[in-house]
Amino acid sequence: MTIWCGVQPLILASQSLARRELLANAGITFDAVPADIDERGIQQKSGLKAPGEIAALLAERKAAFISLRHPGRYVLGADQILALGDRMFSKPVGREQAAEQLAILAGRTHELHSALAVVCDGATLFSNVSVAHMTMRKLDDVAINAYLDAAGDKVMTSVGAYQLEGLGVHLFELIEGDHFTILGLPLLPLLSFLRGEEMIAI
Numbered sequence: 102m103t104i105w106c107g108v109q110p111l112i113l114a115s116q117s118l119a120r121r122e123l124l125a126n127a128g129i130t131f132d133a134v135p136a137d138i139d140e141r142g143i144q145q146k147s148g149l150k151a152p153g154e155i156a157a158l159l160a161e162r163k164a165a166f167i168s169l170r171h172p173g174r175y176v177l178g179a180d181q182i183l184a185l186g187d188r189m190f191s192k193p194v195g196r197e198q199a200a201e202q203l204a205i206l207a208g209r210t211h212e213l214h215s216a217l218a219v220v221c222d223g224a225t226l227f228s229n230v231s232v233a234h235m236t237m238r239k240l241d242d243v244a245i246n247a248y249l250d251a252a253g254d255k256v257m258t259s260v261g262a263y264q265l266e267g268l269g270v271h272l273f274e275l276i277e278g279d280h281f282t283i284l285g286l287p288l289l290p291l292l293s294f295l296r297g298e299e300m301i302a303i
C-alpha cells in the first residue's frame with residue numbers, strides 16, 4: 102500500500118541527499134529537481150539579518166523557482182542556516198575550511214535554523230521554520246583532524262561539517278531539537294500539512 106495519494110508526485114526543489122532520504126523513508130512519492138538559484142545574492146539583496154528569516158526566504162525562493170516551471174505541482178523547497186551568535190555559516194568548501202569552522206563551533210552552542218516552503222503555481226501554501234540547539238564538545242586540533250580523517254569529504258555536504266546520524270554524533274555533548282530539523286527538513290510539520298491536503302494516507 103502506498104502512503105502517497107496525491108494526484109501527482111511532490112517535487113523536491115533540492116540537491117540534498119539527506120532531504121531526499123527523509124522523504125523517501127517517509128514513503129512520500131516525489132521527483133527531485135534542484136533549484137539553481139543564487140542563494141548568497143538573494144540573501145544579500147534581502148537585507149535580512151535573522152537566520153530563520155533568511156532560511157525561510159531561501160526555501161521559498163527555491164520552491165517558487167521550480168514551481169513556475171512545473172504548473173499545478175506542489176513544490177517543496179528547504180534551506181538550513183547555521184548560526185553562532187550573529188555569525189552565520191554555510192557549507193564549508195574544502196577540509197581546511199571545515200576544520201576552521203569546527204574549531205570555532207567547538208565548546209559552544211550553535212543553532213540550526215531549518216526552513217521549508219510548499220509552493221504551487223507561485224503561491225506559498227505552507228511554510229515552517231524550526232530551530233535546534235547543538236552543543237559541541239571542546240575539541241582540539243588533533244580531535245578535529247581525527248574526525249575529518251574518519252568522516253571524509255561527506256562533511257562538506259552539511260552546513261556544520263557534520264552528519265549527526267553518522268560520525269558527527271561524536272562531536273556533541275548535548276542536542277536540543279527535532280532530529281529532522283537537524284538533518285535539514287522539518288518533516289513533522291510538512292507531513293501534517295500534506296495530511297491536511299489529503300496527500301498522504303496515514
Ligand SMILES: Nc1nc2c(ncn2[C@@H]2O[C@H](COP(=O)(O)OP(=O)(O)OP(=O)(O)O)[C@@H](O)[C@H]2O)c(=O)[nH]1
Pocket residue numbers: 114115116117118119120135136179180181182192258259260261263264265266269283284285286
Ligand atoms: N545527512 C545530514 N545532512 C545534514 C545534516 N545537517 C545538515 N545537513 C545538510 O546540510 C545541507 C544544508 O545546506 P542547504 O543549503 O540548506 O541545502 P543544500 O544541500 O545546498 O541543498 P538545496 O536544498 O538544493 O539547497 C542540507 O543538504 C542538509 O540536509 C546532518 O546532520 N546530516
